[in-house]
Amino acid sequence: MRKESGTVPNAWSVFRSGTRLTTGVGGFALAAIVMTGAAEVPRVLSGENQFRRFGFCEDGRTIAATDGKSVWRIDWPTGAVRAQATPLTIERPPCVLRALGSSADGKWWATSGPGGSVAVRDASTGASAQTLAADIARTNGIVFSPDGQWLAAGGLDNDIHVWDVRSWRKVTTVSALSHATFALAWSPDSKRLFASGASRTVTAITAGTWAVARSSAPLKFVLTDIAVSPDGNTLAVAGFDPLSSALPSAVRFLDAATLAELRSMPTESSVDGLAYSPDGKSLLAVVNGRKGILVWPVE
Amino acid sequence: MPRLSRRDLLYKCAATGALMGAAPFGGSFVEALLAAEQAAKAPTPKNELGPFYRRGAPSRATLSAPGDPGLPLVIAGAIYDTRGEVRPDATLEIWQADHLGHYDIEGYKYRAMITPDGKGAYHVETVMPGHYPDRVAQHVHYLVKAPGCKPLITQLYFGTDPVFEGDPDRKYMADPLVESRELVRPVLLTGDPGSPIAKVTFELCLERA
Numbered sequence: 058m059r060k061e062s063g064t065v066p067n068a069w070s071v072f073r074s075g076t077r078l079t080t081g082v083g084g085f086a087l088a089a090i091v092m093t094g095a096a097e098v099p100r101v102l103s104g105e106n107q108f109r110r111f112g113f114c115e116d117g118r119t120i121a122a123t124d125g126k127s128v129w130r131i132d133w134p135t136g137a138v139r140a141q142a143t144p145l146t147i148e149r150p151p152c153v154l155r156a157l158g159s160s161a162d163g164k165w166w167a168t169s170g171p172g173g174s175v176a177v178r179d180a181s182t183g184a185s186a187q188t189l190a191a192d193i194a195r196t197n198g199i200v201f202s203p204d205g206q207w208l209a210a211g212g213l214d215n216d217i218h219v220w221d222v223r224s225w226r227k228v229t230t231v232s233a234l235s236h237a238t239f240a241l242a243w244s245p246d247s248k249r250l251f252a253s254g255a256s257r258t259v260t261a262i263t264a265g266t267w268a269v270a271r272s273s274a275p276l277k278f279v280l281t282d283i284a285v286s287p288d289g290n291t292l293a294v295a296g297f298d299p300l301s302s303a304l305p306s307a308v309r310f311l312d313a314a315t316l317a318e319l320r321s322m323p324t325e326s327s328v329d330g331l332a333y334s335p336d337g338k339s340l341l342a343v344v345n346g347r348k349g350i351l352v353w354p355v356e
Numbered sequence: 357m358p359r360l361s362r363r364d365l366l367y368k369c370a371a372t373g374a375l376m377g378a379a380p381f382g383g384s385f386v387e388a389l390l391a392a393e394q395a396a397k398a399p400t401p402k403n404e405l406g407p408f409y410r411r412g413a414p415s416r417a418t419l420s421a422p423g424d425p426g427l428p429l430v431i432a433g434a435i436y437d438t439r440g441e442v443r444p445d446a447t448l449e450i451w452q453a454d455h456l457g458h459y460d461i462e463g464y465k466y467r468a469m470i471t472p473d474g475k476g477a478y479h480v481e482t483v484m485p486g487h488y489p490d491r492v493a494q495h496v497h498y499l500v501k502a503p504g505c506k507p508l509i510t511q512l513y514f515g516t517d518p519v520f521e522g523d524p525d526r527k528y529m530a531d532p533l534v535e536s537r538e539l540v541r542p543v544l545l546t547g548d549p550g551s552p553i554a555k556v557t558f559e560l561c562l563e564r565a
Contacts, residue, residue, distance in 0.1 A: 194405035213405045235412050
């Protein structure tokens with residue numbers, strides 16, 4: 058059972074809430090999706106494991122996925138498991154995982170720290186490098202900008218914090234939002250920071266001025282995941298239904314420039330993790346109650 | 357060897373000047389120290405902030421609107437710090453689900469900013485929150501701040517909640533997020549039998565920074 062709140066102090070977790078919806082019938086859940094009118098069954102990678110989070114390693118050929126205890130390294134795109142799973146550790150990432158708190162150069166690994174802080178470690182040694190004060194309760198969505206200049210973290214107290222990586226000086230606290238942030242993602246050119254959370258919207262923040270550029274219309278779900286397409290043109294977002302009102306779960310695609318919704322892709326249950334493949338031709342997701350990583354082709 | 361009480365030990369230290377360097381000091385200081393110690397309070401246990409905190413809640417003491425469904429609920433208490441001093445300068449933010457367990461994440465229904473009176477007392481009129489989906493126990497969220505104190509993030513639970521099966525002393529952990537029995541408060545039903553009102557006292561104590 059998922060809880061309304063909880064503390065899992067590492068970047069592999071994301072704040073979760075809501076109700077588990079359909080988890081399949083007879084041990085096999087048909088993950089029917091509808092995109093541009095056609096139903097598709099996603100390909101499943103490593104279908105023996107119930108993953109909670111995953112991300113692409115910087116080499117673009119490896120997926121690191123965890124069930125909360127162990128880490129698997131999965132070959133992309135074959136889906137072959139490369140080696141025996143290793144224990145999950147908070148000190149070091151299994152590879153350079155930019156979507157989950159690694160700096161692009163692989164030097165730093167930032168995770169949610171105690172007391173709402175951000176803990177920055179030397180990614181190679183695991184040694185603590187910085188403890189950055191941030192949220193009054195808990196930080197979420199900790200991500201370095203692709204150009205290596207900024208580190209951003211959202212949190213439950215509605216603020217978003219940005220630090221200059223060269224000095225670890227706090228650059229700004231974005232306090233224009235009035236909901237908890239669960240996910241942050243940068244545009245590939247590091248010029249936009251996208252935030253989502255309990256507001257059910259996606260908000261684009263301009264790097265440098267740190268002003269809110271625009272927000273999407275409210276979507277149906279509290280948004281816990283954002284993935285930016287490699288070309289920077291599209292966002293995929295997903296989350297959970299806060300009212301458990303049996304609304305169908307879905308991944309929604311937004312135009313990254315306008316934040317207008319382009320289309321949606323129903324999923325059998327709420328999504329616990331999202332990523333575009335490095336070539337942008339596939340969307341990968343972990344779906345609650347479903348084993349493996351699901352892969353859909355996208356245009 | 358006779359065992360010294362804390363009071364005896366303090367007097368003994370005062371007599372020998374051992375408590376603070378070599379300077380001797382009289383009983384009045386020790387009395388003040390003891391009084392302060394007796395007045396000291398344990399901080400209210402912390403609890404999760406939860407995903408639905410929203411800043412900017414309106415200042416008001418009544419969270420429910422006339423005619424709102426649900427059991428009327430009055431929560432009252434006072435705010436102290438760990439020195440036992442009342443804190444009229446505190447601010448409380450309170451938020452909860454409605455009687456069906458739904459949070460208003462678009463607006464500010466069942467959300468309020470509250471300023472205590474000159475004696476540090478506060479009073480809230482609302483309805484008993486419902487059971488939020490996937491969360492076991494009924495609860496009200498608190499974020500309390502005061503100058504010189506650490507922010508207190510906690511939640512209030514209700515001894516009458518069916519999940520505690522009438523025995524919150526033993527069953528309070530039925531909700532794994534209820535980490536302290538102290539946060540489960542007794543509920544007093546008052547008013548007419550046909551239109552009862554639930555009353556709960558929830559005193560808050562802030563840890564000094």
